[in-house]
Every structure is written in C-alpha cells, then in structure tokens.
Amino acid sequence: MFRVMDQSEALQKLAETMAGEICLSENDPGAVMKRWRERFQISQKDLAKHLDVSPSVISDYESGRRKSPRVETIKRFVEGLIDMDAANGGRIAMALEKLVSPEIASDAILDSREFGVPIPSRLLVEKLDCKVLTHKSLLDRDIYGYTALDSVKAIVNLTPQQLLRLYGGTTQRAAILTNVKTGRSPMVAIKASQIGTSVAVKPAVVILQGVKELDPLAVRIADSIHIPLCVSSIQTQDRLTKELRSFEPP
Amino acid sequence: MFRVMDQSEALQKLAETMAGEICLSENDPGAVMKRWRERFQISQKDLAKHLDVSPSVISDYESGRRKSPRVETIKRFVEGLIDMDAANGGRIAMALEKLVSPEIASDAILDSREFGVPIPSRLLVEKLDCKVLTHKSLLDRDIYGYTALDSVKAIVNLTPQQLLRLYGGTTQRAAILTNVKTGRSPMVAIKASQIGTSVAVKPAVVILQGVKELDPLAVRIADSIHIPLCVSSIQTQDRLTKELRSFEPP
DNA sequence: CTGTATTTTCGTCACTTGACGAAGTTACAT
DNA sequence: ATGTAACTTCGTCAAGTGACGAAAATACAG
Numbered sequence: 001m002f003r004v005m006d007q008s009e010a011l012q013k014l015a016e017t018m019a020g021e022i023c024l025s026e027n028d029p030g031a032v033m034k035r036w037r038e039r040f041q042i043s044q045k046d047l048a049k050h051l052d053v054s055p056s057v058i059s060d061y062e063s064g065r066r067k068s069p070r071v072e073t074i075k076r077f078v079e080g081l082i083d084m085d086a087a088n089g090g091r092i093a094m095a096l097e098k099l100v101s102p103e104i105a106s107d108a109i110l111d112s113r114e115f116g117v118p119i120p121s122r123l124l125v126e127k128l129d130c131k132v133l134t135h136k137s138l139l140d141r142d143i144y145g146y147t148a149l150d151s152v153k154a155i156v157n158l159t160p161q162q163l164l165r166l167y168g169g170t171t172q173r174a175a176i177l178t179n180v181k182t183g184r185s186p187m188v189a190i191k192a193s194q195i196g197t198s199v200a201v202k203p204a205v206v207i208l209q210g211v212k213e214l215d216p217l218a219v220r221i222a223d224s225i226h227i228p229l230c231v232s233s234i235q236t237q238d239r240l241t242k243e244l245r246s247f248e249p250p
Numbered sequence: 251m252f253r254v255m256d257q258s259e260a261l262q263k264l265a266e267t268m269a270g271e272i273c274l275s276e277n278d279p280g281a282v283m284k285r286w287r288e289r290f291q292i293s294q295k296d297l298a299k300h301l302d303v304s305p306s307v308i309s310d311y312e313s314g315r316r317k318s319p320r321v322e323t324i325k326r327f328v329e330g331l332i333d334m335d336a337a338n339g340g341r342i343a344m345a346l347e348k349l350v351s352p353e354i355a356s357d358a359i360l361d362s363r364e365f366g367v368p369i370p371s372r373l374l375v376e377k378l379d380c381k382v383l384t385h386k387s388l389l390d391r392d393i394y395g396y397t398a399l400d401s402v403k404a405i406v407n408l409t410p411q412q413l414l415r416l417y418g419g420t421t422q423r424a425a426i427l428t429n430v431k432t433g434r435s436p437m438v439a440i441k442a443s444q445i446g447t448s449v450a451v452k453p454a455v456v457i458l459q460g461v462k463e464l465d466p467l468a469v470r471i472a473d474s475i476h477i478p479l480c481v482s483s484i485q486t487q488d489r490l491t492k493e494l495r496s497f498e499p500p
Numbered sequence: 501c502t503g504t505a506t507t508t509t510c511g512t513c514a515c516t517t518g519a520c521g522a523a524g525t526t527a528c529a530t
Numbered sequence: 531a532t533g534t535a536a537c538t539t540c541g542t543c544a545a546g547t548g549a550c551g552a553a554a555a556t557a558c559a560g
Contacts, residue, residue, distance in 0.1 A: 012274075019273035020266025023324050045536060057519055059538055066517060068322035070547080071273045073518075078274070295506060307549055309508055316547060320517080323548075 010097045011082065018078045029069060033077060034062035039144075039172065040081045040092050051080050108153040110178065110241050111146070115249045118142030121205040121228070124174055127247050128207055128240060130230035133214075134222040143204045146174035148244060150237060151186060175203035176244070178237040179210045183218035183229070191221045207232055209240050260347045261332060268328045279319060283327060284312035289394070289422065290331045290342050301330045358404040359397065360428065360491050365499045368392030371455045371478070374424055377497050378457055378490060380480035383464075384472040393454045396424035398494060400487060401436060425453035426494070428487040429460045433468035433479070441471045457482055459490050 018036050025032045037047060037058075044062070048055040061069060061077070085093045122139040124146065125132065132139065177186050190202060202225060208214075209232045222229035234240040268286050275282045287297060287308075294312070298305040311319060311327070335343045372389040374396065375382065382389065427436050440452060452475060458464075459482045472479035484490040 015274055016267055016270025018270070020268070020270035023269035023273060023321050024262075024265055024328070029321050043536070053518085054520060055537070056521075056539080059536095060519085060540090063538070065539085068320040068516080070318040070320055070517070071279050071324060072318040074273050074321060293506070303548085304550060305507070306509080306551075309506095310510090310549090313508070315509085318546080320547070 011093060014093060014097050015078050015082055018081075019074050022074050022078075028064050029074075030062045030064035030066070033074075036078075037062070037081060039096065040085050042081060042084055046084065047077075047080055050084050051076055108150050110148040110150055110176075110237070111244050112148070113244075114145040115143075118144055118172075119249050121174055123250070124247060125205065125207065125228075125230050128176075128209075128230075128232040128243055129234055130207055130232045133219055133229045133231065135226055135228040138226065138228050139205065141204050142172070143174050144172045146176055146244070148176035148178065148241065150179055151177045152179045155185070172204055174205045174207060176207045176240075177209065178240060180208045181210065181212050182215035183208050183211055183231075184215040187218040187221040187229070190227070191225055202227060204228075205230060209234055209237065261343060264343060264347050265328050265332055268331075269324050272324050272328075278314050279324075280312045280314035280316070283324075286328075287312070287331060289346065290335050292331060292334055297327075297330055297334065300334050301326055358400050360400055360426075360487070361398040361494050362396070363494075364395040365393075367499060368394055369499050371424060373500070374497060375455065375457065375478075375480050378426075378459075378480075378482040378493055379484055380457055380482045383469055383479045383481065385476055385478045388476065388478050389455065391454050392422070393424050394422045396426055396494070398426035398428065398491065400429055401427045402429045405435070422454055424455045424457060426457045426490075427459065428490060430458045431460065431462050432465035433458050433461055433481075434465040437468040437471040437479070440477070441475055452477060454478075455480060459484055459487065 022029050022032045022036070037044070044058040045055050048058045051058075060066060061073070082093055085091075119142060120140055121143045124143065125139055175186075175190070177183075180186065186206065186208070190206065205228045206222065207230045211231050214231065219229060232240060234243060272279050272282045272286070287294070294308040295305050298308045301308075310316060311323070332343055335341075369392060370390055371393045374393065375389055425436075425440070430436065436456070436458070440456065455478045456472065457480045461481050464481065469479060482490060484493060
C-alpha cells in the first residue's frame with residue numbers, strides 16, 4: 001500500500017526540486033531562490049554567513065542582478081538552506097518534502113494542492129463557510145496550499161508517525177480534516193508535533209468538518225499554539241471536497 | 251488509492267529532476283548532462299542542431315570543460331531534450347517520468363530501484379537464477395534499474411492503461427513479474443505498448459517468476475520484439491524480492 | 501581498405517558571473 | 531526622535547562561461 005522513502009532520499013528529492021525549479025524558472029531564478037529561502041525561514045544575513053559570503057551577494061542574486069547564476073552557485077545555495085535547517089532539527093525540510101514527493105498515497109488524503117502563489121488563508125476559510133474560533137487575526141497570513149484528510153480513514157490507514165507528519169508538517173498550509181467528531185485527536189497530534197523543536201512548523205490554519213460537539217480541549221490547544229481553528233458548516237465531505245476543488249486563487 | 255498526475259505536471263516534474271540532478275552533481279554536471287541525453291537516445295549532433303549551436307558546444311559541456319554551466323544553459327539543454335522527445339511521440343519522457351515521480355503507488359509494485367550507474371542486465375539475471383529463453387546476447391546491454399510487479403495484484407488493482415505504462419515504459423530497465431503462470435499476458439501487453447511508436451521504448455529484459463508452463467506465444471513475442479525473456483527458478487515471490495533487495499551493483 | 505558520420509579537443513574572445521565593500525534605504529524597537 | 535538590524539544598490543575586477551570553427555580522433559558501414 002505505501003512506499004516509504006527514507007530520509008536521505010527524501011532530502012535529496014527536495015534538494016533536486018528546489019534546484020530544478022530555480023533552473024527552470026521562466027525569467028527570474030532569483031525570485032525562486034528568494035521564495036525557497038523564505039519558506040525555510042532563513043534570513044539573507046544568516047545564509048550569507050553560512051555560505052561565507054557578504055550579504056549583498058545574496059541580495060544581488062535574489063533581486064535578479066545575475067540573470068543566470070552558475071550551477072555551482074545554485075548548489076551551494078540549496079545545500080546551504082538544507083544544512084541550516086538540519087542544524088535546527090530539519091523540521092521545515094521534512095514538511096516541504098511532502099510537497100515535492102508525496103510518499104504517502106492513501107485514500108485518507110482527499111485532496112492536496114499547491115497554489116504557486118501565497119494566498120491569505122482567510123479566502124479559503126470563507127470559501128469553506130467556516131466559523132473561526134481562535135486567533136482570527138492570524139487569517140491574514142499567507143498559505144501556499146492545503147492538505148485535506150478524511151480523519152476517520154487516516155486513523156485506520158496510517159501509522160502514528162505518518163499521522164504526526166501529515167498533521168504537523170504542513171507549514172504555511174491549511175490542514176483540513178473531515179469527519180471530525182470533537183476535534184480533539186487532530187489538535188493533540190498537531191500539538192505533539194511541536195514538541196522538541198526550535199522552529200515553528202505547524203499548519204497555518206486548521207479547518208474541521210463534521211464536528212458534532214467541539215471538545216473545549218481542542219480550542220484550548222489551538223489557542224495555546226497560536227493556530228486559527230475553524231469549523232466548516234458544510235455538512236458532507238463530498239460537498240467540502242467539491243468546494244475545495246472549485247477554489248480559485250485570485 | 252491512486253493519485254493521478256496529469257501529463258504536463260509529470261513532464262514538469264521530470265524536467266525539474268533532470269535539472270536538479272545536473273545542478274547537484276558532486277563534481278561533474280557534464281557527465282550527468284550526458285547521461286540524460288543518452289537516456290533520451292538523442293545524439294549530440296541532433297541536440298546541437300535543435301539548440302542552434304555547434305556540436306562541439308555540446309561535447310565541451312558533457313566532457314566537463316565547463317565546470318559550472320549557467321542556469322540558462324541547463325534550462326535550454328533540459329527543455330531541448332524534452333521537446334525533441336515530444337516531437338517523436340514523447341514515449342521516452344513518459345517512461346522516465348515514472349522514475350522520478352511514481353504516480354502509481356500500489357501493492358502491486360513489489361520493488362523499484364534506480365542503480366545510479368549502468369549495470370549489464372546479465373548480472374541481475376544471474377542474481378535471480380534465471381534461464382534465458384530469447385536473445386541471450388542482448389544481456390550485455392546496460393540497465394539502469396528495475397521495476398518488480400506482482401502480476402496477479404497488478405491485474406486486479408490497475409487499469410489497462412496503467413498496466414500498459416508499467417509493462418511498456420520501462421526503458422533501459424528490467425521488468426520483473428512475479429506469480430506469472432504462462433507469461434502470455436505480460437508479453438502481450440509489452441508488445442501492445444510498442445504499437446504506433448517511432449521510438450523503441452521497452453524493457454531491456456523481462457524476468458518472469460512463478461511460471462508453471464510457459465506459453466510459446468510469450469517466447470515468440472519476446473523473440474520478435476528483441477527482448478531477452480528469462481524465467482527465474484526462485485520459487486516464491488518473497489524469496490525473489492529478498493534477492494532483489496540484496497542485489498548490489500559492482 | 502575508403503568514405504561518412506559523429507564526437508572530441510582546443511585556441512580564441514566577448515560577455516557574464518562571483519564577490520567585495522561602501523553607501524543608501526527600510527523596518528522595527530525603545 | 532535615535533539606534534540597530536536587515537536589506538538593497540551599485541561600482542569594480544578577476545575568473546569563468548558560451549560559442550565558434552579548425553583539426554584530429556573515433557566509430558561504423560560497405
């Protein structure tokens with residue numbers, strides 16, 4: 001059922017995707033370089049220090065001053081980001097791996113999408129007709145995509161480790177969970193994924209569907225880890241999936 | 251169960267992987283460039299003509315005269331290969347996509363591996379204790395990896411189109427099929443995948459396991475399309491998978 | 501063997517990159 | 531308002547790349 005990729009293989013895949021996207025960008029490798037650095041939450045200054053160059057070098061690349069950087073430069077840039085992330089526990093890389101190389105194919109995954117451009121999470125929350133329970137002001141934050149899970153199937157079909165990765169490692173994305181009765185288990189899992197890390201890697205927003213009676217613990221967890229928790233009024237999973245599929249970034 | 255990637259998405263993924271591997275190669279982008287070109291079965295002369303440069307330019311890149319080509323150069327190279335393949339029906343790209351982005355995750359796939367270096371297929375054939383029925387002399391040809399399928403599960407779980415792709419599109423690789431009774435269906439499918447193509451895309455060798463009574467038609471097909479057909483004497487799928495996993499390229 | 505096709509090697513030169521550092525700009529905290 | 535941190539812009543120069551074409555080497559068919 002599942003093909004499990006080991007960690008170094010997944011990291012290599014991530015690195016290749018990053019380098020590949022930079023190379024193949026239409027006109028502006030620099031903009032793609034900047035985007036990846038931002039996704040790793042690393043500053044130009046820190047990256048420059050790590051690569052042993054002056055910060056203006058990074059700025060020149062990302063601004064597009066160099067129209068066509070050399071392969072060696074791209075290699076150092078990509079590996080620098082990954083090495084620095086690894087020195088911080090590697091959580092962002094782990095989260096990003098799933099965008100580039102889905103290692104889990106399961107009918108628990110209803111839908112998964114990458115927008116290509118940052119979108120305020122509020123737009124998705126509104127599309128799914130949600131009531132916002134915590135941290136409403138954080139809905140101005142941008143997301144880059146979403147993963148939608150059938151939480152019942154997820155519990156049956158996925159190992160605890162896989163669940164942890166799916167729930168926790170969706171940085172800068174929305175986690176959408178259907179067929180949720182109280183919201184307790186997902187929120188516990190998401191909180192558990194924060195333990196022992198120096199870098200915040202968590203969903204930008206959690207959207208629950210199917211909630212009959214929301215567990216106050218779920219709300220308290222969302223509040224404590226600063227995640228907007230939203231409950232969709234859409235009654236069926238099929239209907240919610242259809243709304244998701246019809247969501248168009250502006 | 252299955253996540254199906256559309257064709258342009260898969261091509262983009264292939265292009266990224268190619269560019270990514272070139273960028274991230276340890277010391278020699280040129281050697282990786284050469285490898286990809288060879289896998290597309292395109293000559294330096296034809297690629298040079300397509301890119302509107304002189305053939306010595308391609309040779310200089312691939313030989314490593316340029317230690318660190320520019321991003322723009324890699325982009326043109328990769329896109330040139332893919333465009334040229336597309337003009338020939340796109341069959342090699344379709345086959346290569348599966349190496350870089352497995353779109354089918356199924357328990358029908360027992361194992362799938364990329365060696366990273368070319369290996370004479372004879373070594374794998376010997377590892378699996380095979381009797382060679384056709385085109386023994388072709389076993390000196392190199393393969394780059396293998397895909398091993400449980401043919402019973404494949405028939406149950408995969409669509410005819412997916413079967414066609416798995417059986418037919420394994421260029422420069424070994425196709426290993428377990429729990430095969432007569433060998434007839436796989437060989438018919440492989441032959442069917444050759445129809446209407448101007449570029450030969452087929453397994454470098456077919457290895458069958460579990461054969462009780464080999465259908466002479468299977469042998470005739472293998473003979474006519476110039477594929478070495480081998481029957482492994484290993485009795486169980488588990489045992490064969492274990493041998494595969496322990497196979498070490500020299 | 502000859503002829504042809506493909507690939508390789510290498511000198512050459514205009515152009516671009518990698519990198520520095522100075523100066524300027526922007527953002528944020530106090 | 532001031533001070534600090536992060537980022538941007540840009541002049542500069544040595545080194546490397548992109549590409550040509552001539553000559554040589556290699557591979558293959560008849």
